[in-house]
Structure formats: structure tokens, C-alpha cells
Amino acid sequence: MTSRVSFRRCDTYEDAHDVLNDLLLPFEKYFSKGDEVLVKPNMLSPRKPEEAVTTHPKILEAVLKFLLDLGTTPVVGDSPASGTAMSVAKKAGIHEVCERLNVPILNLNDPVETNGEVYKKIKISETAITRKVVNIAKLKTHSQMVMTLGVKNTFGCVVGMEKAGWHLRAGTNERFADLLIDVHLIVSPVITIMDGIEGMEGNGPANGVKKHFGLLAVSDNAFALDYAIVEALNVDPEIVYTVKRSIDRGLIPEFVVDGEWKGEIKLPSTVPVVPVPxxxxxxxxxxxxxxxxxxxxxxxxxxxxxxxxxxxxxxxxxxxxxxxxxxxxxxxxxxxxxxxxxxxxxxxx
Ligand code: SF4
Ligand code: SF4
Missing domain, CATH: 3.30.70.20 (Alpha-Beta Plaits)
Known part of the structure; x- marks a missing residue:
């Protein structure tokens, strides 16, 4: 089946609710009244919304209202790289939104052992496996993986310090990308949303340079979404580890892009500028x-x-x-x- 990636230009978070509502309409059919849903934003570390490290609260608010209107029961959860889900939520403006909408915030710390296509015994949050997942990523560069997009965002469903251990176990960036892909396939989000209104370039994902991209994007397939974004940024898909390994593993489906958006991005200093002979x-x-x-x-x-x-x-x-x-x-x-x-x-x- 051909997947669809929808791009919409959106220049301010004040406009995000209306734009996102429009983008999410075709996805209503994926949810039923009473569904338990995990909303997984990027909650990397305790940073303010304007620092563009975490998913912006206006995006989260639009998604939660969409899910609540459909009669589902959402929770917001992540297992941050530093701090707890609550400490990140408070700083990132996420707590205020969740409190107002009466949506719980969970620190994803309920491991179950799962097996991926490449890696075995991956400890992933049970909440992420038993609930429908809505994945809300942030458009940023990443010093190790070159970019962090939809596929990488589900790595936050791996519990606590397990995440750090996997860096050591995987060894190389290609093998770490395989782990990220395995986790994404296990979590299998119903939809992936890209918060690309403000993101990051340079040495992201936390200490790079904030950048205005003016993009909101949605797809039911994060492999297609990531590929489409990398192409629209004029970045070689072969140098973004998760995208390259997705291509190698035959995971990029046929897809169409609905909507127009183009951007540019300065990659991390860890990426060689010119190909070495x-x-x-x-x-x-x-x-x-x-x-x-x-x-x-x-x-x-x-x-x-x-x-x-x-x-x-x-x-x-x-x-x-x-x-x-x-x-x-x-x-x-x-x-x-x-x-x-x-x-x-x-x-x-
Ligand atoms: S380098 Fe940064 S994280 Fe490490 S101890 Fe110093 S301030 Fe803390
Ligand atoms: S292994 Fe090296 S790059 Fe990774 S956290 Fe430790 S010092 Fe930093």
C-alpha cells in the first residue's frame, strides 16, 4: 500500500492548532472511543519551549485535543536522557498543558523484554507496547546520528539507563541505527508527527543552533516521513544513519508527498564536509x-x-x-x- 506524507507550511506555534487539526483529520479512522493512547513527544531534557529541544507544548495541546475529542484516553510519556518525564514536562511547558486537559504524565519505566529483527532482549516500556502510540518528533540535527527524526524519537520508549548501555553494545553508528529501527518497529506508532516549526541545526540535539523551518508534517509511516524530510532538506539520505539503514533494510515504502515544503539545514561538525578519497x-x-x-x-x-x-x-x-x-x-x-x-x-x- 502506498503511504502518504503530508507537509504543511506553518510559521508560528499560534497557527499550529488549526494546521495540525487539518492534517490529522484523515487519521481519525485509526482511533476508536475508549482507546488507550500513549503520546510520545520529544522530552529529551529539561529545556524551555523556546530553546527548541523538546516538542512544543502548542503541538502537544493540538494532538491531545484531537485525541480527547475522539473519546480516547491519552497519556503523555517518555524516558528522558536526563531528568524525569515530570521534570522535563514542567520546564518544557508540557505539564501545564497536561494539567489543563487532565492528561497524566508517565515516566516510561515499566520494562518488558522484547526481540527486534536485529537485536534481542530490548527492554521497552510496556505502556508503549500495549497502547496505541502517537509519536511527536522534533526536527533536529544529532551529533552522533546526523539527524533525529521520527524513527529515532521512539528510542525514548526504551527504559531509563538501558538507553546508555545500548550505545556501548551497538558499537558503531550503523549498528545503533539498526537498534533504533528495531525499537521503532516494535513500538509501531499509529502516526508520526513532525514538529518542525522551530528545530535545531549544527551540533544538535540539545546544544546546537535553533532554526526556524516552518514545517508541520504527518504520516502513518515514519520511515517514509524521515526520508521525505531529508530529501526536502537536500541532505544525502545515505549520511543519515537511520535513513540509510532503513533503505538497506527495505523499510522505506512507496509513498506520495502531499503539500509543498523545502528547507535547508547545517549538519553537525561531526559529519565530514567533503568526501575523503x-x-x-x-x-x-x-x-x-x-x-x-x-x-x-x-x-x-x-x-x-x-x-x-x-x-x-x-x-x-x-x-x-x-x-x-x-x-x-x-x-x-x-x-x-x-x-x-x-x-x-x-x-x-
Ligand atoms: S560538562 Fe556539563 S554535564 Fe558534565 S559536569 Fe560539567 S556542566 Fe555537568
Ligand atoms: S563515550 Fe565519549 S562521547 Fe560518549 S558520553 Fe562518554 S565521553 Fe561522551
Whole structure:
């Protein structure tokens, strides 16, 4: 069956309710009165709505009203990279919306062991598996995975510290993309919505540069949605790990794009600017971007030290052990002070 990706230009969050309502109408048929629904926004870390790190509360509000009008029972949930769902919700304006609409906020911490196509024993929240899922992603770059879009957003359904452990177990970005795809296939959202009115470019997903994209997009297939967005941004799909592996695994369906939108985006500094000639590739692989603690900005909160899957960070000495570091850039992602720099370094190994 041919999938549909709907794009609409939307320049302000004040207009988001009307635009989204229109976009969601064709999806009414997927829900019945009494359905239990998990709404999974991007709740990466405790940041204000205007920082464009988390799903904007106006988008969440429009989605919750749509679901409540259909007589479903929604909850909002995530398992954030730092903080709890409640602490993120309070800072991100999500709590105020949920309180007003009487919708509970859940920290997704109810693991069940599941098996994916590539990986086994993935601990995913039972809430995400037993409820219909509405996935609301944010259009951002990602220092490790190049971009974070619809498929990656469901990684927040993997419970707590399990997420950090998977960075270590997967090993490479391609293999980590396979895990993200496995999780997405297991969670299998009914619809994926892209909050692309304000997003992020550069070294996202938390400490990049805020960017106005003016996009709202919806699809019942996040693989098609992600591919369409990457194409509309004129980014090579082969360099965005989740999109590349989706192509390799034959997961991009035939799809049509309804609506017009084009954008541009500055990719993370971790992505090579020009293709490296083959004879120089092994040398180039040693020139890598590594995290470095900016001692003047660091407030010694230890969030990075506690989240680093490789145990490579020593905050007492403000040092990173590069022989342990796997360059997942989680430290850069979770630092609330933007105190982790990504610097070029020649590694001997
Ligand atoms: S680098 Fe950032 S996350 Fe790590 S201890 Fe310093 S302020 Fe906290
Ligand atoms: S130091 Fe940072 S980039 Fe290196 S493994 Fe730890 S979290 Fe990942």
C-alpha cells in the first residue's frame, strides 16, 4: 500500500492548532472511543519551549485535543536522557498543558523484554507496547546520528539507563541505527508527527543552533516521513544513519508527498564536509571529533559522568579518557550548560 506524507507550511506555534487539526483529520479512522493512547513527544531534557529541544507544548495541546475529542484516553510519556518525564514536562511547558486537559504524565519505566529483527532482549516500556502510540518528533540535527527524526524519537520508549548501555553494545553508528529501527518497529506508532516549526541545526540535539523551518508534517509511516524530510532538506539520505539503514533494510515504502515544503539545514561538525578519497580514508578515520570539557562553563553537576555509557568521564579531574570514549556524544547531548565541546583530534588507535 502506498503511504502518504503530508507537509504543511506553518510559521508560528499560534497557527499550529488549526494546521495540525487539518492534517490529522484523515487519521481519525485509526482511533476508536475508549482507546488507550500513549503520546510520545520529544522530552529529551529539561529545556524551555523556546530553546527548541523538546516538542512544543502548542503541538502537544493540538494532538491531545484531537485525541480527547475522539473519546480516547491519552497519556503523555517518555524516558528522558536526563531528568524525569515530570521534570522535563514542567520546564518544557508540557505539564501545564497536561494539567489543563487532565492528561497524566508517565515516566516510561515499566520494562518488558522484547526481540527486534536485529537485536534481542530490548527492554521497552510496556505502556508503549500495549497502547496505541502517537509519536511527536522534533526536527533536529544529532551529533552522533546526523539527524533525529521520527524513527529515532521512539528510542525514548526504551527504559531509563538501558538507553546508555545500548550505545556501548551497538558499537558503531550503523549498528545503533539498526537498534533504533528495531525499537521503532516494535513500538509501531499509529502516526508520526513532525514538529518542525522551530528545530535545531549544527551540533544538535540539545546544544546546537535553533532554526526556524516552518514545517508541520504527518504520516502513518515514519520511515517514509524521515526520508521525505531529508530529501526536502537536500541532505544525502545515505549520511543519515537511520535513513540509510532503513533503505538497506527495505523499510522505506512507496509513498506520495502531499503539500509543498523545502528547507535547508547545517549538519553537525561531526559529519565530514567533503568526501575523503579512498587512499586517505583510513588516515581520515583517525581525525575525529571528540568531546572536551570546557572547564570555564562546567558546573560539576556530573550529569555527563553519570550518563556516559563507557565510564570515560572523570569530573573531579575534568578529563575524558579517549581510550574508553566511543564518541556517542551523549555527554554533549545531556550537558545542561553546553560545556562539552566537540573538537578535532588525531587518535593513534
Ligand atoms: S560538562 Fe556539563 S554535564 Fe558534565 S559536569 Fe560539567 S556542566 Fe555537568
Ligand atoms: S565521553 Fe561522551 S562521547 Fe565519549 S563515550 Fe562518554 S558520553 Fe560518549
Amino acid at each position: 579512498k587512499p586517505l580514508q583510513s588516515l581520515a578515520r583517525r581525525f575525529v571529533r571528540v568531546p572536551k570539557i570546557n572547564v570555564n562553563r562546567c558546573v560539576r553537576c556530573r550529569i555527563c559522568e553519570n550518563t556516559c555509557p563507557a565510564g570515560a568521564i572523570d569530573i573531579d579531574r575534568t578529563r575524558i579518557d579517549y581510550s574508553k570514549c566511543i564518541r556517542c556524544y551523549v555527554c554533549h547531548e545531556v550537558c545542561p550548560e553546553d560545556a562539552i565541546l566537540l573538537v578535532r583530534k588525531f587518535l593513534m588507535r
